Amino acid sequence: MRKIVIGSRRSNLALTQTKWVISELEKLGLPFEFEIKEIVTKGDKILDVTLSKVGGKGLFVKEIQKAMFDKEIDMSVHSLKDLPSGETEGLTIASVPKRVDPRDAFISESGKTLKELPAGSIVGTSSLRRSAQVLAERPDLEIQWIRGNIDTRLRKLREENFDAIILAAAGLERVGWTDDIVTEFLEPEVSLPAVGQGALGIECRADDHELIDLLKKINDAVTARTTAAERAFLHKVEGGCQVPIAGHAKMLEDGRVELTALVASPDGKQVFKRTEAGEDPAAVGESVASVLLGEGAKEVLDQVKQELDL
Numbered sequence: 001m002r003k004i005v006i007g008s009r010r011s012n013l014a015l016t017q018t019k020w021v022i023s024e025l026e027k028l029g030l031p032f033e034f035e036i037k038e039i040v041t042k043g044d045k046i047l048d049v050t051l052s053k054v055g056g057k058g059l060f061v062k063e064i065q066k067a068m069f070d071k072e073i074d075m076s077v078h079s080l081k082d083l084p085s086g087e088t089e090g091l092t093i094a095s096v097p098k099r100v101d102p103r104d105a106f107i108s109e110s111g112k113t114l115k116e117l118p119a120g121s122i123v124g125t126s127s128l129r130r131s132a133q134v135l136a137e138r139p140d141l142e143i144q145w146i147r148g149n150i151d152t153r154l155r156k157l158r159e160e161n162f163d164a165i166i167l168a169a170a171g172l173e174r175v176g177w178t179d180d181i182v183t184e185f186l187e188p189e190v191s192l193p194a195v196g197q198g199a200l201g202i203e204c205r206a207d208d209h210e211l212i213d214l215l216k217k218i219n220d221a222v223t224a225r226t227t228a229a230e231r232a233f234l235h236k237v238e239g240g241c242q243v244p245i246a247g248h249a250k251m252l253e254d255g256r257v258e259l260t261a262l263v264a265s266p267d268g269k270q271v272f273k274r275t276e277a278g279e280d281p282a283a284v285g286e287s288v289a290s291v292l293l294g295e296g297a298k299e300v301l302d303q304v305k306q307e308l309d310l
C-alpha cells in the first residue's frame with residue numbers, strides 16, 4: 001500500500017479542494033493511502049499588498065512545486081486558474097477533474113445587482129479582469145482593492161466600506177456557501193471568467209507514472225479539452241499578469257471546442273474580445289490570441305508594461 005503525500009495550502013478552500021480529490025481517489029478502491037501536508041506559502045503571509053506586486057499568482061504555486069521536487073510531497077491540487085500557463089519542467093498536470101460553476105458571483109450588501117447599484121458605489125476586487133469588466137459595464141462605479149481569502153473578503157464586505165464584492169462562484173460552492181449569500185451570478189457576457197476558473201489542476205512529478213495513472217482516472221476529458229484551449233490562449237498573450245485577461249471555453253455538440261477570450265485595458269475602455277471554435281484546443285487558443293494581439297491587444301499589453309516600467 002503506497003502512501004501518497006498531498007501538499008496543500010492551509011486556507012479553507014485549498015484544504016476543501018484537497019479533501020475532495022482524496023475522496024474521489026478513495027472511491028476508486030485502489031491500494032493507496034493519502035496524507036495531507038500543510039504548506040504555508042509567502043503569499044499566505046503577505047496580506048496587504050496587491051498580489052500582482054508581490055509576484056502574482058505564481059507565488060503560491062512555486063513553493064508547493066518546490067516541495068514536490070524535494071519529494072516532501074508527491075502531488076498537489078491547485079485551482080487551475082492559479083497555475084501559470086507554461087509547463088514546469090519535471091512536473092506535470094496529470095489530471096483536470098470535472099469543472100464546477102465557472103462564473104463570477106456578485107455579492108452586494110443591499111441585495112442590488114450590478115445593474116442596480118447606485119452610481120459611486122464601491123466594488124471590492126483585486127482582480128484586474130473583474131475590475132475592467134465591471135467598469136466596462138458600469139463606468140460610474142468605484143473599484144477598491146480587497147485582499148484575503150474568501151472568509152476575509154466576506155467579513156470586509158460586512159465591516160468595511162464596500163457595497164459589493166465579486167468572488168468566483170466555484171470557491172463559494174466548494175466551501176458550501178453559495179445560495180444564501182450570492183446576489184447574482186454574472187454571465188460570461190458580462191464578466192468573462194478567468195482562464196481555468198472553476199477547474200482544478202492536479203500536479204505531480206512527471207516521472208511518477210504510478211501516480212499519474214491513478215490521477216488520470218479522475219480526469220474529465222471535456223474539462224481537460226476546454227481548459228487546454230483557455231490555457232493555450234493565456235500562454236500566447238501573457239506578457240505579465242498586470243493586464244485584464246479572460247478566457248472561457250465550452251464543448252460544442254459536434255465535439256469542437258469553442259473559446260471566447262478577451263484582453264482589456266485596466267479602465268475597461270478598450271475591450272478586445274473574440275470567439276472561435278475548432279478541433280484542436282491548442283490551435284483555437286493560439287488563433288484567438290494572435291487575432292486579438294493583431295487587433296490592438298498587443299498595444300494594451302505594451303502600454304501596461306511600460307507604465308509598470310518592466
Ligand SMILES: NCc1[nH]cc(CCC(=O)O)c1CC(=O)O
Nearest residue numbers: 079081167168170171197198199
Ligand atoms: N483568486 C484566487 C482564487 N483562486 C481560485 C479561486 C476559486 C475559484 C476557482 O477555483 O476557480 C479563487 C477565489 C476567487 O477568485 O474568488
